Amino acid sequence: MVATAKHTEIINHAxxxxxxxxxxxxxxxxxxxxxxxxxxFREPNGTTLEFACWTKxxxxxxxxxxxxxxxxSQVEVT
Numbered sequence: 001m002v003a004t005a006k007h008t009e010i011i012n013h014a015x016x017x018x019x020x021x022x023x024x025x026x027x028x029x030x031x032x033x034x035x036x037x038x039x040x041f042r043e044p045n046g047t048t049l050e051f052a053c054w055t056k057x058x059x060x061x062x063x064x065x066x067x068x069x070x071x072x073s074q075v076e077v078t
Contacts, residue, residue, distance in 0.1 A: 007041035015062075025055075032056050 012034045014022035025034050038052035 005041045005043070007039045009039070011038050011040075013038065027055065030055075035062070 010025075012022040012025040013036045014020060014033045015035055016022075016033050022034055025037065032055075034055050035058065036052050036054055038050050040048055040050050042048050
């Protein structure tokens, strides 16, 4: 028996679109704009999961917001 799961198309998250979706991805011409490719699917209990792959090495220049945690008292702004 083979189990299958419905899933979305591959989504290309692009920096030029503030993380928005770019319809096409060609690593030879992208120049690092797409930073992650992902697809979403639901497991048998209905939980949505994401399978993702980084397309480039990230560094401090990729961070555009202040560091934060789930606890506001621990927010560190540098």
